[in-house]
Amino acid sequence: MVELTTPISAEEIHALQVGDAVSLNGVIVTGRDAAHKFMVEHFIRQPAMPEEQPLYAELMRLLNGGVIYHCGPVVKKHDDDTCSFVAAGPTTSIREEIYQQDVIAHFNLRGIIGKGGMGPDTLKACQEHAAVYFHAIGGIAPLIAQAVKQILAVHKLEFGIPEAMWVIRVKHFPVIVTMDSHGQSLHERVKWQSQEILTALLE
Amino acid sequence: MITMQPDLVEAFMELVRRASTILPVDVEEAIVQARAHEPANSASERALDTILQNIQLAREGSLPICQDTGTPIFEIRYPFGWSTLMLTEHIRKAMREATARSYLRPNAVDSLTGENSGDNTGEGYPTLHFCEWVEDYLHVDLLLKGGGCENVSAQYELPDTRLKAGRDLDGVRRVVLDAVFQAQGKGCPPGVLGIAIGGDRGSSYLKAKQQLLRLLDDENPNSELAALEKQIYHEANALGIGPMGFGGETTVLGVKIGAQHRLPASYFVSIAYMCWANRRTIMNVGPDGKVTYG
Numbered sequence: 001m002v003e004l005t006t007p008i009s010a011e012e013i014h015a016l017q018v019g020d021a022v023s024l025n026g027v028i029v030t031g032r033d034a035a036h037k038f039m040v041e042h043f044i045r046q047p048a049m050p051e052e053q054p055l056y057a058e059l060m061r062l063l064n065g066g067v068i069y070h071c072g073p074v075v076k077k078h079d080d081d082t083c084s085f086v087a088a089g090p091t092t093s094i095r096e097e098i099y100q101q102d103v104i105a106h107f108n109l110r111g112i113i114g115k116g117g118m119g120p121d122t123l124k125a126c127q128e129h130a131a132v133y134f135h136a137i138g139g140i141a142p143l144i145a146q147a148v149k150q151i152l153a154v155h156k157l158e159f160g161i162p163e164a165m166w167v168i169r170v171k172h173f174p175v176i177v178t179m180d181s182h183g184q185s186l187h188e189r190v191k192w193q194s195q196e197i198l199t200a201l202l203e
Numbered sequence: 204m205i206t207m208q209p210d211l212v213e214a215f216m217e218l219v220r221r222a223s224t225i226l227p228v229d230v231e232e233a234i235v236q237a238r239a240h241e242p243a244n245s246a247s248e249r250a251l252d253t254i255l256q257n258i259q260l261a262r263e264g265s266l267p268i269c270q271d272t273g274t275p276i277f278e279i280r281y282p283f284g285w286s287t288l289m290l291t292e293h294i295r296k297a298m299r300e301a302t303a304r305s306y307l308r309p310n311a312v313d314s315l316t317g318e319n320s321g322d323n324t325g326e327g328y329p330t331l332h333f334c335e336w337v338e339d340y341l342h343v344d345l346l347l348k349g350g351g352c353e354n355v356s357a358q359y360e361l362p363d364t365r366l367k368a369g370r371d372l373d374g375v376r377r378v379v380l381d382a383v384f385q386a387q388g389k390g391c392p393p394g395v396l397g398i399a400i401g402g403d404r405g406s407s408y409l410k411a412k413q414q415l416l417r418l419l420d421d422e423n424p425n426s427e428l429a430a431l432e433k434q435i436y437h438e439a440n441a442l443g444i445g446p447m448g449f450g451g452e453t454t455v456l457g458v459k460i461g462a463q464h465r466l467p468a469s470y471f472v473s474i475a476y477m478c479w480a481n482r483r484t485i486m487n488v489g490p491d492g493k494v495t496y497g
Binding site for chain 1: 246249253254256257260264267269271272305309310312317318319321349351354377380381388389391438441442445449478480
């Protein structure tokens with residue numbers, strides 16, 4: 001098991017190979033459909049509007065060498081107005097394929113956490129910008145919630161609780177590298193192998 | 204016939220809590236079995252270990268097994284004389300309460316405005332199917348159907364030239380294997396396949412979803428379908444997609460097929476893909492108002 005803490009260096013990313021088990025630590029940011037669409041449309045395709053400047057600067061800081069987590073958590077508000085994650089498993093990543101390469105390049109991301117893997121554009125961006133895809137186990141919400149030690153901030157809460165960008169501190173978040181920075185994708189390999197078997201079964 | 208219909212808000216709330224936090228015993232057992240078949244120290248074994256650990260944590264802490272608490276689908280069979288309007292009201296109140304207590308994630312989004320209703324009620328949400336029956340008690344099946352696996356569910360119209368699938372059970376086998384292949388790891392395998400043959404597009408998907416309510420080790424009363432279930436189970440696992448799509452021995456935990464009449468012009472096969480978190484719970488309410496769960 002490899003221990004990594006954000007911000008992660010390009011060297012640490014290059015040392016990872018498909019199949020490696022990693023324990024992630026440090027500050028990460030959740031972002032799924034609405035967040036990715038927002039970042040691309042409001043920050044990447046055009047300069048940030050004045051009223052969005054503080055959020056833009058904050059994201060530039062958090063995501064530089066950082067990690068985005070494709071997750072829509074269940075959040076519980078306590079009596080003292082603090083919040084905690086009750087359930088925080090990954091959501092299907094492929095929906096962000098059209099945005100991910102731009103987000104990786106623009107913010108200098110080192111990692112994506114999600115499930116189900118991503119496509120060729122993201123794999124290429126991982127190679128070009130020293131990033132990897134960390135696969136969390138789909139559905140293990142309470143287990144991952146346990147790894148979330150603290151909620152530091154929340155942005156874009158108007159997107160709704162699952163779609164908002166939660167800034168969280170994690171400890172021992174268990175993931176597996178399924179797309180590395182050397183152009184390898186476990187998803188591509190499994191797809192190719194299962195295609196051969198399917199063809200034989202449909203003879 | 205009962206004279207006074209009981210207030211079932213609390214009972215439905217408990218049904219939702221159980222469905223969201225306790226995985227059925229047969230499903231957990233199937234995952235334990237699957238784990239034993241994965242190679243030692245493989246990514247697939249690690250995935251199943253983590254899943255089993257998580258199932259226990261959810262049950263003990265009364266926490267949602269998965270953060271996507273799914274589309275709630277209620278299949279309700281009620282005795283003569285019950286008011287379905289009142290049952291609907293009780294269920295909607297229970298949804299709000301279960302959401303407030305974090306057993307459910309706010310999961311109902313207005314398709315036009317994108318606004319989340321925040322309480323798991325909305326237009327056509329939750330899904331309720333009522334059917335009167337001759338028994339003297341109320342029977343409710345609740346399925347919490349995850350969205351990731353719903354997105355890889357599929358419907359085929361036979362014949363399908365690409366897959367050389369004709370209008371027979373071999374054609375059914377072909378399209379189902381294609382659906383499992385297309386899904387790869389995106390539906391959170393190892394999952395359960397609910398399959399329907401026949402009907403129109405709408406009734407076909409409904410029938411497919413209803414198959415997910417069956418126990419994994421039950422026997423299909425139709426011997427031809429029972430044989431097909433076994434064959435697809437073995438062949439889908441032979442694809443080697445494995446837990447989470449990491450590669451491995453187990454891609455499906457169960458295959459359940461139902462058939463219904465169709466129009467001469469149509470031959471639909473629907474595959475309701477369910478993730479490993481096959482969350483289904485039963486509630487019965489006797490004529491004396493006594494509530495039991497199974």
